[in-house]
Amino acid sequence: MDLYPPSGELGATLGRIRGLTLTQETAQHAVDLLARVTQETTPNAFGAGVSLIHHAQRVSVGATDDLVRHADDLQYGLGEGPCLTAWSSRSPVEVADTTTDHRFPQWSAAAAETGVRSCFSVPLMRGRDSIGAMKIYSMEPSVFGDADRARLASLATAASALLGHVQTSETTTRLSAELRESLRARDLVGIAKGILMQRDGLTESEALAALTLEARTTGVSFRRLTAAIATGIETP
């Protein structure tokens, strides 16, 4: 359905929606930077990665190198692994040695084959929601110490605060669809008000009051009532 000329509130509404939305590209840039900072501050780590997860699907991934990306891809391909579990259980997960850890048999075997021996992953929490996971990888078994674990936890807290504002593209689409629907409904009210003003010689607020009263007394939704008037099917 095409839009009628938008109302004066459009600017404010668009501003509100824009404020909520961080684009996918910005998110990608942010997770790449975070992965790099994590690696640079963790000498024991061969590589680091950050994943934003929505409905068990990865929406953005940042990785310091192809090996990390590959180890991460394996998790989502196989549907198991330390980061997926850190994300779903909302608690840190450590695989000290991929050749002896049997919690994620398929992933551990595949990761060991590429040379990844250990991994530590923490969830990214936004309030009570888990929005993703950060992880560090090493080619050596059992290399991560308490300092590494504490540092990653602190970085994850900062990352969560930043990335918590990222909206998935699905949310953006839903919001703009909602806005379009809302503007369309609003236009119908405007048209119905205009019809009543012209026909009954009412002021704008009198027309609105008449419509509100009509909706209340008939129990018809405002949307249906104004649509009926605007399309000339029904008159109050």
Added chain:
Amino acid sequence: MIPFPYAEEQRALTNAAVVDAGFSVGEVWMHYFSLSGEVDEYEVEAYLEGLMVMPPIECDVLALAVNELIDGLPPRKRAPFSDELVRAHAGVDGAA
């Protein structure tokens, strides 16, 4: 603004309805906006909190928006009657 003697009562009861239904100010405002509400989201929030007043017509449009949202909530679960269950199961078996 025309003084309305029961403005505070309307505001308090509207806010109570929003809180009771568990709506966010954002969703209430979006529906109010679609019904041609003219007041910004922040001001609507301030109104609901009792920090500012809105013109009477806007208060009524907001009340309408809240009530329409309440009407749109899923109905409570109802208990089935024995004959309804018999008919429902006969329908499933008949189709199979």
